[in-house]
Amino acid sequence: GAGVSQSPSNKVTEKGKDVELRCDPISGHTALYWYRQSLGQGLEFLIYFQGNSAPDKSGLPSDRFSAERTGGSVSTLTIQRTQQEDSAVYLCASSSGSGGSVTGELFFGEGSRLTVL
Amino acid sequence: AQKITQTQPGMFVQEKEAVTLDCTYDTSDPSYGLFWYKQPSSGEMIFLIYQGSYDQQNATEGRYSLNFQKARKSANLVISASQLGDSAMYFCAMREVIRTGANSKLTFGKGITLSVRP
DSSP, X not given: OOSOEEEOSEEEXXXXXXEEEEEEOOTTOOEEEEEEEOTTOOXXXXXXXXXXXXXXXXXXXXXXXXXXXXXXXXXXXXXXXXOGGGOEEEEEEEEOOXXXXXXXXXXXXXXXXXXXX | OOSEEOOOOEEEEETTSOXXXXXXXXXXXXXXXXXXXXXXXXXXXXXXXXXETTOSSOOEETTEEEEEETTTTEEEEEEXXXXXXXXXXXXXXXXXXXXXXXXXXXXXOOOEEEEEEO
């Protein structure tokens, strides 16, 4: 498909385990974003990649969270030593906008629902 | 201060009537973009409409229009002729350029729930 693809769609894990969430953006999109959405809440910004620039990590809630983007395409969000408060839907989005542009809507994936028991 | 404020806790509208969803924003940057997204119960995020800070005209997309009042820093979404399928959560978002080329993330408000009654 031509949209943003995320996997897994659902992940149930035990407290203390590490998890990896994957995002495959739309081909050619230079910008990639990770957001977190708790039940019934708004979207919380986590991290933003723009081309080859250093990522904006200002939204990562703790050092247990990290993300990388390989080859300017696929991104992996890693949560180490998961806690129950990490339970949420993790949304990935991509955009064709450049770093200095305010236009260009974000195209979202369907999200990865994480449940930490 | 919050960048995007959506204070309406929940809105109800009768089918075929118009409804306005409020959004106010806070920025000192002269260049910014405003977006509205719809999130139905299925969870997908659907882009609805965009307004640039320098755009002279209010944006329109089909039944959606944006009432952009720059001096008041408000960007309200107007949905005309509501349909049952419009029932969803609606998010207002803003993109700023803090430093050229350095930061253009989208910041979202907490959202508004809209329910359309038959």
